[in-house]
Amino acid sequence: MLTVEGLRSxxxxxxxxxxxxxxxxxxxxxxxxxxxxAGKTTLLRCLSGVQPVSGGSITFRGExxxxxxxxxxxxxGLAQSPEGRQIFTNLTVEENLRLGAFLxxxxxxxxxxEDAFQMFPILKEKRNLAAGGLSGGQxxxxxxxxxxxxxxxxxxxxxxxxxxxxxxxxxxFDVVKGLKALNVTVLLVEQNAFGALKIxxxxxxxxxxxxxxxxxxxxxxxxxxxxxxxxxx
Amino acid sequence: xxxxxQFLLSGATVGAVYALVALGFTIxxxxxxxxxxxxxxxxxxxxxxxxxxxxxGLPLPLAALVAVVATSALGVALNKLAIEPxxxxxxxxxxxxxxxxxxxxxxxxxxxxxKQIHRFPAFTxxxxxxxxxxTILPQSLWVIGGxxxxxxxxxxxxxxxxxxxxxxxxxxxxLAAQLVGINTNWVMxxxxxxxxGIGALAGVLVTPITMTSxxxxxxxxxxxxxxAMLGGMGNPKGALVGGxxxxxxxxxxxxYLSSTYKDAAAFIVIxxxxxxxxxxxxxxxxxxRV
Numbered sequence: 255m256l257t258v259e260g261l262r263s264x265x266x267x268x269x270x271x272x273x274x275x276x277x278x279x280x281x282x283x284x285x286x287x288x289x290x291x292a293g294k295t296t297l298l299r300c301l302s303g304v305q306p307v308s309g310g311s312i313t314f315r316g317e318x319x320x321x322x323x324x325x326x327x328x329x330x331g332l333a334q335s336p337e338g339r340q341i342f343t344n345l346t347v348e349e350n351l352r353l354g355a356f357l358x359x360x361x362x363x364x365x366x367x368e369d370a371f372q373m374f375p376i377l378k379e380k381r382n383l384a385a386g387g388l389s390g391g392q393x394x395x396x397x398x399x400x401x402x403x404x405x406x407x408x409x410x411x412x413x414x415x416x417x418x419x420x421x422x423x424x425x426x427f428d429v430v431k432g433l434k435a436l437n438v439t440v441l442l443v444e445q446n447a448f449g450a451l452k453i454x455x456x457x458x459x460x461x462x463x464x465x466x467x468x469x470x471x472x473x474x475x476x477x478x479x480x481x482x483x484x485x486x487x
Numbered sequence: 488x489x490x491x492x493q494f495l496l497s498g499a500t501v502g503a504v505y506a507l508v509a510l511g512f513t514i515x516x517x518x519x520x521x522x523x524x525x526x527x528x529x530x531x532x533x534x535x536x537x538x539x540x541x542x543x544g545l546p547l548p549l550a551a552l553v554a555v556v557a558t559s560a561l562g563v564a565l566n567k568l569a570i571e572p573x574x575x576x577x578x579x580x581x582x583x584x585x586x587x588x589x590x591x592x593x594x595x596x597x598x599x600x601x602k603q604i605h606r607f608p609a610f611t612x613x614x615x616x617x618x619x620x621x622t623i624l625p626q627s628l629w630v631i632g633g634x635x636x637x638x639x640x641x642x643x644x645x646x647x648x649x650x651x652x653x654x655x656x657x658x659x660x661x662l663a664a665q666l667v668g669i670n671t672n673w674v675m676x677x678x679x680x681x682x683x684g685i686g687a688l689a690g691v692l693v694t695p696i697t698m699t700s701x702x703x704x705x706x707x708x709x710x711x712x713x714x715a716m717l718g719g720m721g722n723p724k725g726a727l728v729g730g731x732x733x734x735x736x737x738x739x740x741x742x743y744l745s746s747t748y749k750d751a752a753a754f755i756v757i758x759x760x761x762x763x764x765x766x767x768x769x770x771x772x773x774x775x776r777v
Contacts, residue, residue: 304662328668340663342656353656356649357668404667 255280255439256301256332256408260310263300270296272463273310278408283430283440285471287447287484288460294443295337297460298412301441302334303327314408329357333406337413339397343386347377350385350396354403363403370399373429391422398429408439415446427453447484451475459484489620494742495735496618500627500696502734503634504530507689508711509718509726510637511682516721517645517658518678521581525565525589527708528596529683532558533690534699535596538605547607555687561592562683563676570679571672589704596701609695630692637685638727645723654678658721706750713753716760719770728768 261274270293278284288294299305301312303324312319314332322330342350351370355363371378374395380388385396394414401409411430415423423446431453433440444450451457451471459467459480467474474480508526515523533554540550569584610629615622645651657664657674664671689707690699697703714733718725733753741749760767 302666304665323670324665325668325670328666334666336662336666340660340666342659342663344659345652345655349652352649353652353664353667353669356653359649400667 255315256441257313258297258301258310259313261297261300261307261312262309263296263305264308265296269308270463271300274460274463274465276458276465276468278439278441280407280439281434281437282456283434283442283454285442285444285450285454285457286460287444287450287457287474289484290445291462292460293463294460295412298334298337298410298441298443301410302332302336328404328406331405331407332410333401333404333408334410335394335397335401335412335414337416339390339393341385341388341393341396341400343384345385346382347385347388347396348381350400351377351403354400355405357404362405366403366405370402373402373432374399391418391426394418394422394426395429398426402433402436402438406438408441409433411440411442413443413445415444415449423449447480448475490742492619492621494738496621496623496627498735498738499731500623500630500734501737502714502731503631504689504693504697504707504730505710505714505733506634506727506730507637507685507692508707509715509730510634510641510723511686511689512711512715513721513723513726514641514654514678514682514685516715518654518674519570519581520578520658521570521585522712522720523679523682524582524585524708524712525592525704526682526686526711527704527706528589528592529558529562529686529704530690530693530707531596531699531701531704532561532592533687534694534703535600535605535690535701536687537691537694538607538699539600541607547610550607551691554691555684558687558690559680559684562679562686565683566676566679571675589708593701593704600701602701604698604700606694606698624696626692626695630689630696633688633692634727634730637688638723641723650677710753713757713760716767717756719767722767722769725767725769 256278258274258276261271262269263271274297286294286297296305300307303322307320314330317330319327342353351367355366376392377395377399388396398414414426427449430440430442442450442454451474454471457471457474458465508530511526511529512522515521536554536557537550540553541547545553565588569588570581573581573584609626611625613624615624645655653669654674657669657671661671710733714729715726717733718729733756737749737752740752
């Protein structure tokens, strides 16, 4: 479904992605794990089009995505729940969700919003409040729900567990796991390697702009190097 | 009593013009955080273009329409040629670009039109109406009515339409707006077109009362800015209330103190707002939580 080949990207003169190869098949949950500063967020920013690519290619459902501007990528079915949540803080929870479905104005928008409220009941309670007043966990839920309102076939998730209490992290990972049933393919970028690998089918390990290991989630969890470097076991 | 009434009526008229200029500020500010100091030039172009189109033989309503459409197009050009190429620059640089643009537009207007003072006939005659012992020109009612209609239309646009909310979303978080599929460049273009059109409409409405020339824009931009600051930058309701209040304040200052101090009123308001309530009357407090 999503294929990345030899992807390079730079900030000014400093190259931070040195040729990334990865692929995500339809229906999979794939995770990219790695330490802070490995280039995981840059990778996702390239995929959603808000970061310029300096080499290589991104192919999504048979189409080369590189020349497609960021605002058109959701129309192709690729949604992103970005790093730092990036919700519309001045707008209400409900307005945030409605804008998630900016591309649509049919009856399904209301149904999707009900589904989102079922997925995260706390959002329904706070639907008329300014999103900037939500707690970190609630903002993360809103960011994910907003991305799903765009009816993606593939969802890019950037560090959904960052800065959250373990019980909230668990709740969010459960929802990510449940996306399979909704036919949403997931590319999950995480520092919380253990949590991410537990729900993923396959994983990649990223270090300083390179993919250094790949395999099924079970293989990676069992690998002694991974256990030492990322799982702290 | 009738004296006070007279000051209030003329204050409301001038205030309605300031409100229209402030509404123009609000739209562009909402979409981009930029305070567009060329806003006053849009008002000037609205009046001047109508004058010259009317003199060339077009009926007045058609001349006014031409002026509003042409000024909107100029607003789009300003965004495409001056603001968009500088995207990524700090907001202060963009504001300085708009100041440069206003000087350029003023200079160009001097060449394309002329340096004379012009007016065209009022829409519905010049016979004053009598209200509670004071008089008001019918054209003043057009100005006040125009400001109210534009305000209601904008309020509906921002709160009731998805496109309006897309503008608010773009100003709040440009990155996220792109991720939900909003073409943020198009939102900017739309904002400049709307803003310029509203400015031009203000020029069309007020010219029969105040007359116009190539250099009326700068004072209007400053007064409109003061009005927008007073009401709370970025809030349409604030722009309307701020504009009317500033107009009343000016008119009362001119009436009871001296007309010499009329212009000082606006600047004292700016200073007062900056010192004592930087959010303005209706400015939204930031609710960000990290």
